[in-house]
Amino acid sequence: MYSKALAPLAIATVVILTATFALVFFYAPLDADQGFVQKIFYVHVPMAIVALGGFVAGGIFGIRHLRSGDSSWDLRSYVAIHLSIILGLGVLVTGAIWAKASWGHWWVWDEPVLVSFLVTFLLYCVYYPLRFAIEDPERQARYSSVFAIAAGAFVPLNFTAVRLAEAYTHPRVLSQTGGDLPSEMRLTFLVALVGMTLLFVTLWKLELTAKHASMQLKKLRRRRAEREAVAA
Amino acid sequence: MIRAALTILRKDLLLEWRTKESVPAMTLFTITVYVLFHFGLDRNALDGDLASGVLWVTLLLAAVIGVSRLFAAEREQGGIDALLLAPVDRTSLFLAKAGALFLFLVAVEVVAVPAYDLLLLGPGLGGTLPELPAILLLANVGIAAIGALVAALAAETRARELIVPLLLLPLLVPLLISCAQATEPLLRSEQGPEDLGRWLGLLTLYDVVFVLVSVAVFDFLLED
Numbered sequence: 502m503y504s505k506a507l508a509p510l511a512i513a514t515v516v517i518l519t520a521t522f523a524l525v526f527f528y529a530p531l532d533a534d535q536g537f538v539q540k541i542f543y544v545h546v547p548m549a550i551v552a553l554g555g556f557v558a559g560g561i562f563g564i565r566h567l568r569s570g571d572s573s574w575d576l577r578s579y580v581a582i583h584l585s586i587i588l589g590l591g592v593l594v595t596g597a598i599w600a601k602a603s604w605g606h607w608w609v610w611d612e613p614v615l616v617s618f619l620v621t622f623l624l625y626c627v628y629y630p631l632r633f634a635i636e637d638p639e640r641q642a643r644y645s646s647v648f649a650i651a652a653g654a655f656v657p658l659n660f661t662a663v664r665l666a667e668a669y670t671h672p673r674v675l676s677q678t679g680g681d682l683p684s685e686m687r688l689t690f691l692v693a694l695v696g697m698t699l700l701f702v703t704l705w706k707l708e709l710t711a712k713h714a715s716m717q718l719k720k721l722r723r724r725r726a727e728r729e730a731v732a733a
Numbered sequence: 734m735i736r737a738a739l740t741i742l743r744k745d746l747l748l749e750w751r752t753k754e755s756v757p758a759m760t761l762f763t764i765t766v767y768v769l770f771h772f773g774l775d776r777n778a779l780d781g782d783l784a785s786g787v788l789w790v791t792l793l794l795a796a797v798i799g800v801s802r803l804f805a806a807e808r809e810q811g812g813i814d815a816l817l818l819a820p821v822d823r824t825s826l827f828l829a830k831a832g833a834l835f836l837f838l839v840a841v842e843v844v845a846v847p848a849y850d851l852l853l854l855g856p857g858l859g860g861t862l863p864e865l866p867a868i869l870l871l872a873n874v875g876i877a878a879i880g881a882l883v884a885a886l887a888a889e890t891r892a893r894e895l896i897v898p899l900l901l902l903p904l905l906v907p908l909l910i911s912c913a914q915a916t917e918p919l920l921r922s923e924q925g926p927e928d929l930g931r932w933l934g935l936l937t938l939y940d941v942v943f944v945l946v947s948v949a950v951f952d953f954l955l956e957d
Contacts, residue, residue, distance in 0.1 A: 621903075644886055647882075650946065651950060662939075663907075
């Protein structure tokens with residue numbers, strides 16, 4: 502049910518990600534200010550965009566779950582948030598590396614995007630303790646969806662607030678080269694973004710398939726045990 | 734709906750009046766935090782951004798106590814079943830709980846803010862009227878909406894004492910930013926540029942969004 506189109510999707514992901522690596526290293530020009538370090542931009546920024554998209558998607562799946570009462574939407578929401586948290590960790594690590602390389606510090610408080618990402622990440626980390634502190638599966642799904650919706654609404658608000666609060670003291674690649682990113686860089690960036698999105702969707706489908714399969718397996722095992730109990 | 738909400742609110746206020754559980758504890762807690770900040774920062778008087786930050790962090794920490802006690806009476810005495818059996822919709826329950834939290838916060842601030850002036854604040858509260866009360870009231874609306882939602886989310890979980898602060902504090906970060914930034918120029922020793930409008934606008938946006946979100950999702954909490 503979830504595994505439909507998984508194989509072509511996986512192949513497309515591999516192809517696009519390979520193309521991304523080729524473009525990043527052989528096609529995109531070196532940044533005039535930052536040199537080679539700027540290449541991390543093609544990993545860091547798409548990862549951040551996809552992670553935030555995943556959080557918002559988790560909220561939308563949560564709405565669908567509460568509307569329909571179909572717990573498969575809760576599973577979708579859970580897996581989307583789960584993957585986004587993993588990507589989020591990647592975003593914080595690559596962001597720190599980039600900050601160290603270009604500004605000399607591992608963490609820079611006046612970089613609004615980094616700070617708002619940390620706050621969002623901290624909030625979503627509570628998803629696990631909340632979800633697994635509820636035993637009843639139906640209630641667990643409902644409460645998790647409520648969390649996903651509230652946190653999904655929080656993401657854009659938080660970004661606005663932090664951005665307003667921080668002074669723009671540091672040059673940033675996106676605003677520095679601005680909307681007029683050189684066309685080679687922009688192409689590379691867009692391909693990287695598509696690749697990261699495909700990776701996310703593929704992993705999401707894979708995880709859903711795996712979860713679904715293990716639930717089916719558990720159901721079948723239980724049925725066999727019941728049958729054996731009756732026979733004995 | 735409003736009448737049911739008012740009935741539940743009256744019950745909560747009466748309960749608080751008789752047991753005196755949340756508000757005195759929250760107030761006492763704010764004073765304790767002032768003392769902690771006095772020794773932690775090793776300062777006798779604060780002004781400007783430090784004063785505004787200390788005030789707001791203290792108030793938010795006190796709010797955590799209020800939120801984690803919000804459904805305590807229902808849970809401990811089993812009243813929640815009766816409340817859920819009663820023919821009132823969840824929106825009334827949300828309005829009542831958020832209203833109770835709002836009033837608790839006002840009661841705490843009536844003591845805690847003058848106490849702050851007395852203990853730690855350098856410039857005095859005279860120059861902060863009428864802006865500071867307005868900021869406090871707007872902030873209380875946001876804290877009450879988020880607080881009631883978080884309290885209901887955590888009420889049915891096993892580790893609710895852990896969940897409440899972990900969930901509430903990150904959600905309140907945008908509120909803290911706008912409140913602290915709006916209060917900072919009011920508490921400066923010498924007058925400086927103010928940017929009140931932008932921060933009050935953000936605060937209002939935050940309140941509107943979270944009141945709406947909380948009302949929309951509250952129906953799905955506290956069932957059976």
